[in-house]
Amino acid sequence: MIRGRSSEFFRISAGVCAAALAFGSEPVLPGTQPLTPEGDWSARMVDGIHRFLDAETAASVQRREQWWHADFSSPEAYEKSVAPNRARLAQMLGIVDPRVPTPSMQLVATTSSPAIVAETDRFVAYAVRWPVLDGVCGEGLLLQPKSAVSARVVALPDAGQTPEMIAGLAAGVPAAGQYARRLAENGCTVVVPTLLDRSDAFSGNPRLGRTTNQPHREWIYRQAYEMGRHVIGYEIQKVQSAIDWFVAEDRGAKTPMAVVGWGEGGLIALGAGAVDVRIDATVVSGYFGPREQLWQEPIYRNVFGLLREFGDAGLARLVVPRTLIVEESAAPAVSGPPAPRPRFAGAAPGRIASPSTQEVRAEVERARRLAGRFGSAVESLAGGPLAEPTLRRLLAVLSGGAGRELIAPGAELRDARTGFSAGERQQRQLRELEAFTQRQLALSAGGREEFFWKKTPATTVAAWRQAMGPRREQFWSEVIGRLETGAVPPNPRTRRFVEQPKWTGYEVVLDVLPDVFAWGYLLLPTDLKPGERRPVVVVQHGLEGLPADTITEDPKSRAYGFYKAFGARLAERGFIVFAPHNPYRGEDRFRRLQRKANPLGQSLFSFIIAQHQVLLDWLATQPNVDPQRMGFYGLSYGGKTAMRVPAVLERYALSICSGDFNEWVWKNATTDWTGSYLFTKEWEMPEFNLGRTFNYAEMAALIAPRPFMVERGHDDGVGLDEYVAFEYAKVKRLYDRLGIPERTALEYFVGPHTIHGVGTFEFLHRQLGWPEPK
Numbered sequence: 001m002i003r004g005r006s007s008e009f010f011r012i013s014a015g016v017c018a019a020a021l022a023f024g025s026e027p028v029l030p031g032t033q034p035l036t037p038e039g040d041w042s043a044r045m046v047d048g049i050h051r052f053l054d055a056e057t058a059a060s061v062q063r064r065e066q067w068w069h070a071d072f073s074s075p076e077a078y079e080k081s082v083a084p085n086r087a088r089l090a091q092m093l094g095i096v097d098p099r100v101p102t103p104s105m106q107l108v109a110t111t112s113s114p115a116i117v118a119e120t121d122r123f124v125a126y127a128v129r130w131p132v133l134d135g136v137c138g139e140g141l142l143l144q145p146k147s148a149v150s151a152r153v154v155a156l157p158d159a160g161q162t163p164e165m166i167a168g169l170a171a172g173v174p175a176a177g178q179y180a181r182r183l184a185e186n187g188c189t190v191v192v193p194t195l196l197d198r199s200d201a202f203s204g205n206p207r208l209g210r211t212t213n214q215p216h217r218e219w220i221y222r223q224a225y226e227m228g229r230h231v232i233g234y235e236i237q238k239v240q241s242a243i244d245w246f247v248a249e250d251r252g253a254k255t256p257m258a259v260v261g262w263g264e265g266g267l268i269a270l271g272a273g274a275v276d277v278r279i280d281a282t283v284v285s286g287y288f289g290p291r292e293q294l295w296q297e298p299i300y301r302n303v304f305g306l307l308r309e310f311g312d313a314g315l316a317r318l319v320v321p322r323t324l325i326v327e328e329s330a331a332p333a334v335s336g337p338p339a340p341r342p343r344f345a346g347a348a349p350g351r352i353a354s355p356s357t358q359e360v361r362a363e364v365e366r367a368r369r370l371a372g373r374f375g376s377a378v379e380s381l382a383g384g385p386l387a388e389p390t391l392r393r394l395l396a397v398l399s400g401g402a403g404r405e406l407i408a409p410g411a412e413l414r415d416a417r418t419g420f421s422a423g424e425r426q427q428r429q430l431r432e433l434e435a436f437t438q439r440q441l442a443l444s445a446g447g448r449e450e451f452f453w454k455k456t457p458a459t460t461v462a463a464w465r466q467a468m469g470p471r472r473e474q475f476w477s478e479v480i481g482r483l484e485t486g487a488v489p490p491n492p493r494t495r496r497f498v499e500q501p502k503w504t505g506y507e508v509v510l511d512v513l514p515d516v517f518a519w520g521y522l523l524l525p526t527d528l529k530p531g532e533r534r535p536v537v538v539v540q541h542g543l544e545g546l547p548a549d550t551i552t553e554d555p556k557s558r559a560y561g562f563y564k565a566f567g568a569r570l571a572e573r574g575f576i577v578f579a580p581h582n583p584y585r586g587e588d589r590f591r592r593l594q595r596k597a598n599p600l601g602q603s604l605f606s607f608i609i610a611q612h613q614v615l616l617d618w619l620a621t622q623p624n625v626d627p628q629r630m631g632f633y634g635l636s637y638g639g640k641t642a643m644r645v646p647a648v649l650e651r652y653a654l655s656i657c658s659g660d661f662n663e664w665v666w667k668n669a670t671t672d673w674t675g676s677y678l679f680t681k682e683w684e685m686p687e688f689n690l691g692r693t694f695n696y697a698e699m700a701a702l703i704a705p706r707p708f709m710v711e712r713g714h715d716d717g718v719g720l721d722e723y724v725a726f727e728y729a730k731v732k733r734l735y736d737r738l739g740i741p742e743r744t745a746l747e748y749f750v751g752p753h754t755i756h757g758v759g760t761f762e763f764l765h766r767q768l769g770w771p772e773p774k
Contacts, residue, residue, distance in 0.1 A: 035493035048515040053596040094233030100131035103244040138238035143184035150187035155180035156265030163192035179386035217300035228689030256398035274318035285327035289355035295595035298350035304688035305601035316367035321374040329384025348683035458737035481602030503571035518611040520580035523571040535629035535768035542636030547579040594684035647702035654707035697730035713751040
């Protein structure tokens, strides 16, 4: 990715603006309004998209109803009617892998540390683990009452707590708040899982010498998200496997089952209660409330599409008609990830703050309204975390009788284990999930073969073009997130900003959506003849770039070192050139757009595609543009654009990806390469479920049979030649089988992360039918 000091980019842009002001009369293109300077267009673009997303997030609360078709005629009819919503939630949370089919609760012991951790006259505490997924186990405590079992409960601590804390075996929680212990003392079998915590002790690869300050939850989130999994989903499956064991232990009987949790444990409890109908009662403490500010919470809570359909009240709709108890407890206070320090950096910002009591109660009331005749199943209580009135109410619900006073906490407990380390257990839990996710990454190429290639064999160009229609729609709607344009007219505004011997430059602004616009530079060759139609090349800058970067002639600038003024060079060759601005500028300011967009089922590229839609529509109306010959050429993040935008917008006649083509899924999710995005600050890079659907070869297949080319410097650190070749081989095979081998090319050159402009220029001339200069 291209980076540079913002002052350099501002200096380049300021030079262009100064040239614009020198013209005074500010001539405009025919059919457009005059464009007047209005400050930093790049910053204004990012700000406008923020406003759009804020409005869409607020509007999503009412729009969610379109996803629901509830039948309240009976509990059975209701469960059946919301089953599609439950299935979609499971997909969003990454609950897609089969659990181990034969549950067992295994004792954890060594010759020096017994499995029995503690024993009282009321219960026995065991150190346990239980299989969940292939190679993944839950691990924590089992509290087994000595009296008859009245209920079975999974008790979830916050990510800042250990199981021992809420079981009374470690300091940190007062006796009255040790809810796992209190439930066991009152006749419940209790399983207490370990959650991944918010420390960064093991977030990295010591073998590579790469470490980060990402909380353990974020470390797993980043790699899992790309693979269509989620740290939330993994931990819900640990709860489900414990429920599997409870069911097996019942041997056909029906002991009531519940899940309770505080903070992060409350989040997991709410998700588990929503997806697993075997859970009779769910208690959520320190979590429930309005979720429209999800983008400000830690990134490991980011769920693609969650606010489009659910929110917390929507999850409550999946818990009812079973009981949901919301405790109005304060959430754990989290100000952000661990502080960055030398060799430990790159974590995403995010905080946890408690909603007000009024906000919690408003969300509870909303849940009751949405639950219709089953609204009374949503209850709320003050106090907490997991205070005695809440536990007393839970036990009353599970017993089907009146509430009773709880047995008071017993004497202080002592952990009988010697040498036990909660940190070592945390590391085991982390590494198991990491290994499982990395295994899914290793299997993903074969999965995409089944998902994509085997279902769409290459026969003829016409057949391939037809087969890509539904695939393109799937990629756009389900992976990128589709935004419908046309709600506002483009209202084109232009002004001439520079004249060169061979071309004239115009600045252009087009409206796209409310508060969202497209902005860039149009370069028109000076030898255009009236009525002549020429091909267009859209040239795209990279990360933190500006349109001016693609045309600056200053050889001392960083921008020239990357782009070699390739926009200007192409205009000199007679192409009409457009250099649009993409809104990936402003460090975390633009990255937060991804955080706001994802819960709505959208992404940064939802907006980039919408901008290019309007841009292409407008270009097609220009008198000297041939709308059948509009090509795309982008470097770095612009190369990332070259893979996604032409894959969706068929009006692009060809695409050239420079300095970006890669085994992209691997680059995002691997822990075994120093250049992986897992180790960098680009926390917006993972795209949910991309690993199971569309890698770069599949995106190129969506571009086919249109021409497609890759430009790759041997010394470009964004990837490895071998991995580029591996991914491109699938593209080359496709074009060969379609009988159009001349429409694709991969050019290596000796050089770094830069435009080379040799084979690509020839490719543009040949594929767009414009003669090369003599």
